[in-house]
Amino acid sequence: MGSLSIGVLFILGIGVVGGLGGAWLFRRLHVPQVVGYIAIGIIIGKSGLGIVSSSDIHALHPFTMFALGVIGFLVGGELKGENFRKYGKQFASMLVCEGVVAFVMVGLVSAAIIYVVSQSLVVAAAGGVVFGAVASATDPASTIQVLWEYRTRGMVTTALIALVAMDDALAMTLYGIGTSTSRILAQGESVSIAHEAATIGIELGGALLVGAIAGFVLNFIARYTQKDERIFALTFGIILLVDGIAVAVGMDLILASMATGVTFVNLAPQRSERLLKTMQGYSEPIYVLFFVMVGARLGVSDMPMWLWALVAGYVLCRSAGKAGGVLLGARLGGASGVVQRYTGLGMMAQGGVAVGLAIMASQHLQGVQISADMSLGNAIVYGVTATTLIVQLIGPPLTKLAVKFADEIDRDVTEEDIIAGWQVKDVMTTEIPPFRLDTPVEKIMAAFSDYNCFIVPVVDKAGKLRGTISLEDLKEVLVSREAWHWLLADDVAQSVDEKLYPSMPLNEAMDLMHRLELEQMPVLSQEDQDTPAGILDYRRAQRKAAHETVKRRQSPDEEISQSA
Amino acid sequence: MADGTANAVDLTRILSADRVFIVDTADKETMLNNLVYCFEDTSSIGNLQEFRKGIFQREELMSTGIGLEIGVPHVRLASIANVIMALGICRSGIPDYESLDDMPIKIVCMIGAHETQHSQYIKTLARVSERLKDDDVHDALLQANDPEEAYSVFIGDKD
Numbered sequence: 001m002g003s004l005s006i007g008v009l010f011i012l013g014i015g016v017v018g019g020l021g022g023a024w025l026f027r028r029l030h031v032p033q034v035v036g037y038i039a040i041g042i043i044i045g046k047s048g049l050g051i052v053s054s055s056d057i058h059a060l061h062p063f064t065m066f067a068l069g070v071i072g073f074l075v076g077g078e079l080k081g082e083n084f085r086k087y088g089k090q091f092a093s094m095l096v097c098e099g100v101v102a103f104v105m106v107g108l109v110s111a112a113i114i115y116v117v118s119q120s121l122v123v124a125a126a127g128g129v130v131f132g133a134v135a136s137a138t139d140p141a142s143t144i145q146v147l148w149e150y151r152t153r154g155m156v157t158t159a160l161i162a163l164v165a166m167d168d169a170l171a172m173t174l175y176g177i178g179t180s181t182s183r184i185l186a187q188g189e190s191v192s193i194a195h196e197a198a199t200i201g202i203e204l205g206g207a208l209l210v211g212a213i214a215g216f217v218l219n220f221i222a223r224y225t226q227k228d229e230r231i232f233a234l235t236f237g238i239i240l241l242v243d244g245i246a247v248a249v250g251m252d253l254i255l256a257s258m259a260t261g262v263t264f265v266n267l268a269p270q271r272s273e274r275l276l277k278t279m280q281g282y283s284e285p286i287y288v289l290f291f292v293m294v295g296a297r298l299g300v301s302d303m304p305m306w307l308w309a310l311v312a313g314y315v316l317c318r319s320a321g322k323a324g325g326v327l328l329g330a331r332l333g334g335a336s337g338v339v340q341r342y343t344g345l346g347m348m349a350q351g352g353v354a355v356g357l358a359i360m361a362s363q364h365l366q367g368v369q370i371s372a373d374m375s376l377g378n379a380i381v382y383g384v385t386a387t388t389l390i391v392q393l394i395g396p397p398l399t400k401l402a403v404k405f406a407d408e409i410d411r412d413v414t415e416e417d418i419i420a421g422w423q424v425k426d427v428m429t430t431e432i433p434p435f436r437l438d439t440p441v442e443k444i445m446a447a448f449s450d451y452n453c454f455i456v457p458v459v460d461k462a463g464k465l466r467g468t469i470s471l472e473d474l475k476e477v478l479v480s481r482e483a484w485h486w487l488l489a490d491d492v493a494q495s496v497d498e499k500l501y502p503s504m505p506l507n508e509a510m511d512l513m514h515r516l517e518l519e520q521m522p523v524l525s526q527e528d529q530d531t532p533a534g535i536l537d538y539r540r541a542q543r544k545a546a547h548e549t550v551k552r553r554q555s556p557d558e559e560i561s562q563s564a
Numbered sequence: 565m566a567d568g569t570a571n572a573v574d575l576t577r578i579l580s581a582d583r584v585f586i587v588d589t590a591d592k593e594t595m596l597n598n599l600v601y602c603f604e605d606t607s608s609i610g611n612l613q614e615f616r617k618g619i620f621q622r623e624e625l626m627s628t629g630i631g632l633e634i635g636v637p638h639v640r641l642a643s644i645a646n647v648i649m650a651l652g653i654c655r656s657g658i659p660d661y662e663s664l665d666d667m668p669i670k671i672v673c674m675i676g677a678h679e680t681q682h683s684q685y686i687k688t689l690a691r692v693s694e695r696l697k698d699d700d701v702h703d704a705l706l707q708a709n710d711p712e713e714a715y716s717v718f719i720g721d722k723d
Contacts, residue, residue: 438625476686
């Protein structure tokens with residue numbers, strides 16, 4: 001037992017450190033970091049070096065459940081009621097179309113291939129229905145990770161969040177109906193489709209109910225809790241409770257925790273915003289480990305050629321079905337052009353729900369043989385695992401492409417984010433010329449009005465900075481106008497102790513100015529460190545960052561309508 | 565022009581009678597050196613040579629002859645503890661002391677301050693300029709019989 005614990009802890013360490021290393025590498029290749037986590041998982045998992053064994057994955061199962069709960073809660077936190085009120089019709093139409101079109105296309109191609117191998121129409125139909133149902137699910141976790149990583153904001157982002165959050169429920173409904181049909185078709189079981197649909201409805205409805213109640217409870221307690229850390233801990237506790245109930249009763253865990261997130265964010269928009277932001281930051285190791293484990297558990301061993309053909313057909317038809325379905329649904333729902341064109345591209349990821357549904361289906365269909373050495377149940381598990389492996393690697397980059405084409409990357413930003421990403425040179429003013437030490441104050445007074453500035457740099461004959469003159473420095477001579485002729489820059493300049501450089505991070509420079517209580521400071525040239533390169537104005541930098549924030553947060557549609 | 569801010573400068577705190585002298589003739593360098601060495605015995609100036617160098621460097625940038633026969637050599641340095649002042653009068657005029665109005669300089673008021681005493685330094689310069697441009701004060705200084713009388717006129721005892 002002791003050695004197992006140490007092993008699991010070691011694997012956790014390898015998972016987080018290795019996952020971050022993989023993410024670093026993939027970021028440099030401009031590929032979403034979630035692919036890096038999964039790739040590391042594949043390397044250390046069943047399909048790779050085998051460092052993570054099946055028993056380790058089993059031991060870490062509760063952690064995976066918890067991670068799914070946290071991700072579900074955060075995805076729910078992205079679902080603002082106002083978006084549903086505004087775009088509900090579009091989302092519903094897109095959801096149904098993308099799920100059903102993917103279901104039909106994958107179902108048909110899978111059934112065709114299984115028929116060729118099994119020569120049984122019934123087995124082919126049963127297999128097609130399950131593969132089709134599984135194909136309709138989209139992985140919310142990796143899709144949302146990509147959106148967070150690239151700070152996206154806009155209509156395509158909103159549509160993607162809404163669709164990936166809801167299509168698990170659609171996939172489960174299709175799955176419930178599909179597996180019941182399959183069992184009836186393949187095994188002749190006397191299962192009532194209506195009964196199965198009712199059971200699925202209760203499972204989904206139960207998950208929503210439990211999640212919503214938990215959201216109410218969280219909001220109620222949070223209202224009387226002052227410290228953010230306590231609300232943070234409470235949220236984790238509530239997620240664990242919801243996960244526990246969902247697993248015990250057999251309800252959809254992601255849907256339940258998502259319902260908690262949706263309820264909380266819509267009951268307390270202000271309070272929840274800070275909490276969700278903090279959670280997103282502190283949950284990073286949880287996501288890393290979760291996705292590494294997703295990769296580690298994907299094992300594809302000795303699949304027959306026909307199953308690889310099915311995998312290829314599945315991936316192609318699912319991709320085409322998702323893209324085509326979203327396009328159709330978006331057109332029917334009257335969504336904007338950008339949503340029609342790009343949302344489908346962002347819906348490719350396939351994750352835990354698909355694998356989970358495949359495992360459940362395999363248990364029901366284990367006794368049905370496709371060929372001598374492959375049951376329908378095993379074919380579904382292997383097939384879905386292989387497609388997940390492929391789609392998890394190509395899905396996140398396609399999601400990135402979707403939001404890139406929609407011009408929504410880097411739009412979900414705050415002023416602090418903008419300032420943190422800029423350097424001094426991005427906002428410094430370079431039009432104010434330096435004044436020599438022998439310049440009469442009269443000329444400097446004129447410069448203040450000519451350049452609309454509050455500070456000018458003063459240099460010696462060699463062009464080296466000797467100090468600055470601010471309007472504040474000149475207030476003593478404002479009334480003694482005749483002194484302006486004989487007082488020189490040298491007489492009124494103040495020396496500069498702290499220095500700024502163009503490549504300095506803007507937030508560091510602004511912190512320094514705030515500490516020194518300076519509104520403006522000279523910036524020295526990087527190459528020749530005593531030569532002035534410009535002036536950094538604190539308020540101007542703030543204004544520019546605020547302007548940039550507004551500009552980036554505007555969706556491209558809003559920009560077009562404003563410029564028109 | 566009366567300036568409340570400049571008037572707030574108390575000249576008696578920065579000028580003493582022993583730092584006032586009257587000469588009949590002098591060139592600019594001699595006058596400035598005489599004024600610099602007035603501070604030989606004071607602890608307010610940490611480095612007299614640096615002070616002298618600073619005064620002459622400022623003159624190189626532009627002459628401190630501000631017109632109306634007045635010169636105001638000045639400098640700010642880290643080695644000066646407080647605002648200091650010395651007054652020199654040359655009735656015949658200093659021929660090589662360039663001035664904004666090309667008139668020979670007759671009254672020279674040297675001012676020094678610590679480099680951070682910006683406000684006080686500028687106020688003192690403005691106050692001195694304003695005081696010396698007052699015709700009555702200007703004439704009385706040139707007619708003073710001895711340094712004590714000149715000191716009294718300058719600080720306002722004989723207004």
